[in-house]
Amino acid sequence: MRSWKSLKREWLKDPKVKKEYDRLGPRYALIDKVIEARIRRKITQAQLAKKAGTKQSAIARLESGNVNPSISFMEKIASALGMRLNIEFR
Numbered sequence: 131m132r133s134w135k136s137l138k139r140e141w142l143k144d145p146k147v148k149k150e151y152d153r154l155g156p157r158y159a160l161i162d163k164v165i166e167a168r169i170r171r172k173i174t175q176a177q178l179a180k181k182a183g184t185k186q187s188a189i190a191r192l193e194s195g196n197v198n199p200s201i202s203f204m205e206k207i208a209s210a211l212g213m214r215l216n217i218e219f220r
Contacts, residue, residue: 134165157195160204165193167211181210 142148151158168178175189182189183206191197192207199207201217208215 134162134169138162154195157198161193161195164207164211167213171211178207178210182206 142151168175173181174186175193176186179186179189184203188197188203189207192199192203201215205215
């Protein structure tokens with residue numbers, strides 16, 4: 131099984147993918163954090179969903195980037211991962 135970081139490196143070699151990834155950077159940074167935290171804790175999408183009070187399909191949509199999550203949803207995810215959501219402007 132290939133790691134997420136390995137797959138990401140491969141995909142970002144494509145200039146079109148890289149341009150769009152950079153445009154959506156903040157969203158993908160958030161997705162990266164969720165995936166990494168879930169994998170570090172060795173839990174499945176279904177297990178995370180149960181802890182967050184949602185469905186596995188909602189976690190899959192989040193991790194695939196196919197949804198624009200609300201702050202309250204991300205707070206639930208952070209809490210289920212034993213983390214805290216921090217939003218800032220720079």
